[in-house]
Amino acid sequence: MSFALTVKEEIISHTFDDELGKSFLAGFIKYNGDFIWSSGSEKLKLSSISNKIARSIFWLCKKNFDGYIEISVSQTQTLKQNKTYQITLVGRILNFLKSLNIWDENNMKIIEFKPLKEQKNKEELTKLKRAYMAGVFVAVGSVNSPQTTNYHLELQFKEEDSGNYIAQLMNKYDFDFKVLKRNDKLFICYIKKAIMVSDFLKFIDAYQGVMNFENERIMRDVYNNVNRVNNIDISNEKKTLSAGLKQIDQISKIQANLAKKRLSDKATYLCELRIQNPNASYAELTELMNENGYDITKSGVSNLFKIIEKLSLEFKS
Structure with missing residues (x-):
C-alpha cells in the first residue's frame, strides 16, 4: 500500500460529528462525485480503490442522505488488477448537495464549500475547513513516500479555478501552495517543502502519517549526516x-x-x-x-x- 493511501485510510478512520462529517463529504464529493441528472432522475456516483474508504464514505452518506445507496465493485484488466468500489446515490441528490453547502441552484452545478460565517466562530470555521480539506485530499490528493528524497504533496483538479481556490484557502493558514498546469486536463495544487508537507498532514488530522513522515525524514537526515562526516573524515585522512x-x-x-x-x-x-x-x-x-x-x-x-x-x-x- 502506498504512503498516500495509508494516510487517506487513516483520515477516513476518524469519527466525524454531524457538521464535520458533512464538511468532509463536501470536499470528497466536490472533486470525486459524478453528478448525473437526466429525465428527472438524479444520481451521484462516488468511487475509490480502497475498500476501507468506500465503506466509510457509504456510512457517512447513509447518515446524511435519505435516498437509495448502492455499492458495486469493478476490476480493471491491468497487470495489477485493481478493484474500484463505486457508491451510487439515487434520489433527492439536489437537497443532499444543498445540505452540504456545495450546490449552486442558479447555475445548477456543484460548487466550492462555503460555510455560513455568520453562524460560526473562527475556531468552528477552521474545524470545518480542516474536515473539508481532509475530504479533498482523500478525493484527489497524493503525497510522496517519506523514504524518497523528493518531498511533494499535491491535489489534482480538472479546473484551474478549483486549484486557485484551494491554494488561496490553504495559504491563509501560512502554507505555500502553488498551482501549475500539468496538461490540458489537470491543474496541480502543490507544496514541496518537508515542513509544509508535515504541517498539511497535521491540518487534515493524519497524525500517524505525520509521525511516519517525520521519523523517516529524521532517520534519512541522520544517515546523510553520518555519511557526510565519514566522507569528510576519509578525505581528511587521504590528505x-x-x-x-x-x-x-x-x-x-x-x-x-x-x-x-x-x-x-x-x-x-x-x-x-x-x-x-x-x-x-x-x-x-x-x-x-x-x-x-x-x-x-x-x-x-x-x-x-x-x-x-x-x-x-x-x-x-
Whole structure:
C-alpha cells in the first residue's frame, strides 16, 4: 500500500460529528462525485480503490442522505488488477448537495464549500475547513513516500479555478501552495517543502502519517549526516597521508645528502616521528613531541615542516 493511501485510510478512520462529517463529504464529493441528472432522475456516483474508504464514505452518506445507496465493485484488466468500489446515490441528490453547502441552484452545478460565517466562530470555521480539506485530499490528493528524497504533496483538479481556490484557502493558514498546469486536463495544487508537507498532514488530522513522515525524514537526515562526516573524515585522512608521504620523501632527500645536521634537534626529532607515523596529523605529532620533552605547538610543527621542505629543495631528486 502506498504512503498516500495509508494516510487517506487513516483520515477516513476518524469519527466525524454531524457538521464535520458533512464538511468532509463536501470536499470528497466536490472533486470525486459524478453528478448525473437526466429525465428527472438524479444520481451521484462516488468511487475509490480502497475498500476501507468506500465503506466509510457509504456510512457517512447513509447518515446524511435519505435516498437509495448502492455499492458495486469493478476490476480493471491491468497487470495489477485493481478493484474500484463505486457508491451510487439515487434520489433527492439536489437537497443532499444543498445540505452540504456545495450546490449552486442558479447555475445548477456543484460548487466550492462555503460555510455560513455568520453562524460560526473562527475556531468552528477552521474545524470545518480542516474536515473539508481532509475530504479533498482523500478525493484527489497524493503525497510522496517519506523514504524518497523528493518531498511533494499535491491535489489534482480538472479546473484551474478549483486549484486557485484551494491554494488561496490553504495559504491563509501560512502554507505555500502553488498551482501549475500539468496538461490540458489537470491543474496541480502543490507544496514541496518537508515542513509544509508535515504541517498539511497535521491540518487534515493524519497524525500517524505525520509521525511516519517525520521519523523517516529524521532517520534519512541522520544517515546523510553520518555519511557526510565519514566522507569528510576519509578525505581528511587521504590528505594527511598524502602530506605525510610527501614529507617523508623530503626527509629522505635530506638524509641521502647527509644534510640532517643542518636541522635543529626539534626538526630532527620531528623527522623521526614523521617516518614512524606517516599518517599522523599535525595535532598528533604535536602531542608526541610534547610527550617526549619538546615544547611545541601545532603551528610550530607546521613551521618545522616548512623548514624541512625548504632544505629538501636544495637537492635534486
